[in-house]
Amino acid sequence: MTPIDPHFEALLEYLKEARGFDFTGYKRTSLMRRVSQRMATVGVTGYPQYVEYLEVQPDEFTALFNTILINVTGFFRDAEAWDYLQKEILTPLxxxxxxxxxxxxWSAGCASGEEAYTLAIVLAEMLGLDEFRRRVKIYATDVDDEALAQARQGAYSERAVRSLPQEILDKYFEVQANHYVFHKDMRRSVIFGRNDLVQDAPISRVDLLVCRNTLMYFNSETQSRILTRFHFAVAEGGVLFLGRAEMLLSHTNLFLPVDLKRRVFRRVTRLASQGAGTYYTEPTTHGQRGNQGVLDHLRNEAFLASPVAQIVVTSDGLVALTNRRAETLFGVSTKDIGRPFRDLDVSYRPVELRRYIEQVQMERRMVRLADVELARPGSDTLCxxxxxNPxxxxDSSLLGVALIFHDVTTARRLHEELEHTNGQLETAYEELQSTNEALETTNEELQSTVEELETTNEELQSTNEELETINEELQSTNDELRHINDQLQHNTQKLDSANAFLEAILTSLRAGVAVLNRDMHVQIWNRRAEDLWGLRREEAVGQHFLNLDIxxxxxxxxxxxxxxxxGAExxxxxxxxxxxxxxxxxVRVVCTSLASDNDTPSGAVMVMEPEFTAEPKL
Structure with a gap:
C-alpha cells in the first residue's frame, strides 16, 4: 500500500478547491507518477512548491490535467470485443x-469521442440510418473539457481512423482539410457533456453503458461508489461494457458477468423499497364533516412535527407545504409557501432537484436519490x-410532487462499520482455514518424511561405498577441472572486454538503442535512450517494449x-x-532483425534517432 504523503494530499485538495477537479479517488501510485512528470518538466522539486507554481502560473493547470487524464482511445478498440457486443448483446437487446x-x-469517459462514434457506427449498421436517427440517443461524457471540445468537432486525422475499413470511412466520414469528419446528421444523435463520475449524477435508463479502461484509474472505494451509480443508470436488462483491465469480481451484487473475457456485464435486479410518504383520504361521514376543522389542524400539526423533512411542490412549481425539519435542514419555512421552488437554495443544493421533479412529473413514478451528502457549517455532514413522489x-391528474428527505447518516455509518467488521471476519476465517489446511498438509508431509528417512538410511550405507570409489575418480577429474577453469577465466576476461567495448559503442551513439527479444521484451537499453525518454535502464530492461510509459x-x-x-528486411x-x-x-525509428544461429531472428534492434522538428518526413 502506498504511504500517504500529506503534501501530495494537500495538492489534491488545492486542485479540487481551485478548479473543481476531484482526484482524491484516483490510485496514488500512478497519480503521483504523472504529477511528478509535470513537476520535472517545469523544474519544481516539491509538492508545496508546485502549489505555489500553480498559483502564479494558471496555464499550468491545463498541462497538468492533460498529463493526469490520459485520453487513450480509438475506433473499435479491441475489435473482437466490439464484434461480440454487437452480435451477442445488442442484437437480442x-x-x-x-x-x-x-x-x-451512455459512453462514460469518452475522451476525444472515438468510442462514442464507434457506438454510433455499430448501431447504425444494425438499425439502418433512418431508424438510427429516429431511435438512438448516445450520451458521451468526460471530465476533460478539451477532449470534449475535440469530440464535438468529430474530426480525426488519417492515423486515428486507419483501423477502420474503407467502406466504413466512405459511409460515415467526409474528408475535410486532411481530416476525416463524422457525418453531421449522425452527430446530432451523439450528445457530449461534462460529467464527473465521482461527483455528478448519472444518466438514467440507459440500455448500454460503455466505460472502458476508466475505472482502473480509481481506487477500490471510489470504484464501488461509481459502480453503484452505474447500477442506478442502467435500465432493467441493460448491459455494462468495460475495458480489458477491469473485472468487477467483487461487485456481483450490482453486475454479473455475461462474458468475463470480453468484460461484458449485466445489471443485477434489486427490489426497490416502497416509498415512505403518507397520504390521507377525504372524510366522507357526517360525523367526520363536523370535525373537519379539528382534523385539518391535527394533520397540519402532524406534518409540521414530522421528524422527516418534507417539502410539497405544486404542479406549476410553487412551494405548497413545508415542515419544521425542512426548516432546520434547509432554512425553508412557512414564509416560503407560494414562492417558486426554483428560487430556493434547496432546489439545487446539495443536489439538483429540479430535473428530478420534472422527471417525476413526466413519468408519474417515484425517484429515489441515494447517498446525497449535506454539508452543514460547524456540524457533521449528513447523508x-x-x-x-408524485x-x-x-381524476389521475397531478396535484404536485412531495420531496421527502430521510436522514440515513447513522444507518450509513453502521453499514460501513458492519462491512468493515464483515471484512475482518472473512479475513480471519480465511486465515484460519488456510492455517488448518497447512497443518493437515504438514502432518501428511511429516509421515511421508519418516518413511523416506528410513529408506534413505539404508541407501546411505550403500552410497557410502560408492562414494569411496567416486572419490578416486574425482581426484583425477579435479586436474581436468583446473585446466577448464583457467580457460573459463580467460574467456570471461575476453567477454568482459567485449561487453565493455559494446557498452562504449552504445553509449557513444547519438541515437537511442533498444534490443528486444522475440517476445518484445527489452534486453538492452542504452544511455542515449535513457536521456531521450527519461526511463532508466533498470526500469526498461525486462519490460514489454509496447508497454513502456515514454x-x-x-x-x-x-x-x-x-x-x-x-524475417522481413x-x-x-x-x-x-x-x-x-x-x-x-x-523520431526516426529503424528496426532491424537480430541475427541468430538459424534463419529465424532472435529479436529486433530498435534505433531511435531524434530530430527536433514538428513536421514528419515523407
Whole structure:
C-alpha cells in the first residue's frame, strides 16, 4: 500500500478547491507518477512548491490535467470485443424492445469521442440510418473539457481512423482539410457533456453503458461508489461494457458477468423499497364533516412535527407545504409557501432537484436519490436519501410532487462499520482455514518424511561405498577441472572486454538503442535512450517494449516489429514524440532483425534517432 504523503494530499485538495477537479479517488501510485512528470518538466522539486507554481502560473493547470487524464482511445478498440457486443448483446437487446422504443446509450469517459462514434457506427449498421436517427440517443461524457471540445468537432486525422475499413470511412466520414469528419446528421444523435463520475449524477435508463479502461484509474472505494451509480443508470436488462483491465469480481451484487473475457456485464435486479410518504383520504361521514376543522389542524400539526423533512411542490412549481425539519435542514419555512421552488437554495443544493421533479412529473413514478451528502457549517455532514413522489388526484391528474428527505447518516455509518467488521471476519476465517489446511498438509508431509528417512538410511550405507570409489575418480577429474577453469577465466576476461567495448559503442551513439527479444521484451537499453525518454535502464530492461510509459507512441511500432521478427528486411518510419523534457520531436525509428544461429531472428534492434522538428518526413 502506498504511504500517504500529506503534501501530495494537500495538492489534491488545492486542485479540487481551485478548479473543481476531484482526484482524491484516483490510485496514488500512478497519480503521483504523472504529477511528478509535470513537476520535472517545469523544474519544481516539491509538492508545496508546485502549489505555489500553480498559483502564479494558471496555464499550468491545463498541462497538468492533460498529463493526469490520459485520453487513450480509438475506433473499435479491441475489435473482437466490439464484434461480440454487437452480435451477442445488442442484437437480442434491440429485438426485445418495441420497434418504437428509444435506445439510450451512455459512453462514460469518452475522451476525444472515438468510442462514442464507434457506438454510433455499430448501431447504425444494425438499425439502418433512418431508424438510427429516429431511435438512438448516445450520451458521451468526460471530465476533460478539451477532449470534449475535440469530440464535438468529430474530426480525426488519417492515423486515428486507419483501423477502420474503407467502406466504413466512405459511409460515415467526409474528408475535410486532411481530416476525416463524422457525418453531421449522425452527430446530432451523439450528445457530449461534462460529467464527473465521482461527483455528478448519472444518466438514467440507459440500455448500454460503455466505460472502458476508466475505472482502473480509481481506487477500490471510489470504484464501488461509481459502480453503484452505474447500477442506478442502467435500465432493467441493460448491459455494462468495460475495458480489458477491469473485472468487477467483487461487485456481483450490482453486475454479473455475461462474458468475463470480453468484460461484458449485466445489471443485477434489486427490489426497490416502497416509498415512505403518507397520504390521507377525504372524510366522507357526517360525523367526520363536523370535525373537519379539528382534523385539518391535527394533520397540519402532524406534518409540521414530522421528524422527516418534507417539502410539497405544486404542479406549476410553487412551494405548497413545508415542515419544521425542512426548516432546520434547509432554512425553508412557512414564509416560503407560494414562492417558486426554483428560487430556493434547496432546489439545487446539495443536489439538483429540479430535473428530478420534472422527471417525476413526466413519468408519474417515484425517484429515489441515494447517498446525497449535506454539508452543514460547524456540524457533521449528513447523508440523505431523497424521495421525489408524485401526488396524483382522483381524476389521475397531478396535484404536485412531495420531496421527502430521510436522514440515513447513522444507518450509513453502521453499514460501513458492519462491512468493515464483515471484512475482518472473512479475513480471519480465511486465515484460519488456510492455517488448518497447512497443518493437515504438514502432518501428511511429516509421515511421508519418516518413511523416506528410513529408506534413505539404508541407501546411505550403500552410497557410502560408492562414494569411496567416486572419490578416486574425482581426484583425477579435479586436474581436468583446473585446466577448464583457467580457460573459463580467460574467456570471461575476453567477454568482459567485449561487453565493455559494446557498452562504449552504445553509449557513444547519438541515437537511442533498444534490443528486444522475440517476445518484445527489452534486453538492452542504452544511455542515449535513457536521456531521450527519461526511463532508466533498470526500469526498461525486462519490460514489454509496447508497454513502456515514454513519449514515443510505441503501439504504432507493433506491426513494424512483428514484420522484422517474421524475417522481413530493415524497416524504417518517422513518428512524432515528446522527449523527457516535454519537447515535441520527430523520431526516426529503424528496426532491424537480430541475427541468430538459424534463419529465424532472435529479436529486433530498435534505433531511435531524434530530430527536433514538428513536421514528419515523407
Amino acid at each position: 434491440i429485438e426485445q424492445k418495441p420497434t418504437t422504443a428509444p435506445i439510450r446509450v 440523505l436519501e431523497i424521495q421525489v 401526488l396524483p388526484a382522483r 513519449g514515443l507512441p510505441t503501439e504504432q511500432l507493433r506491426s513494424v516489429i512483428k514484420q522484422v521478427l517474421g 530493415q524497416q524504417e518510419m518517422y513518428l512524432p514524440a515528446i522527449n523527457r523534457r516535454g519537447r515535441n520531436i520527430m
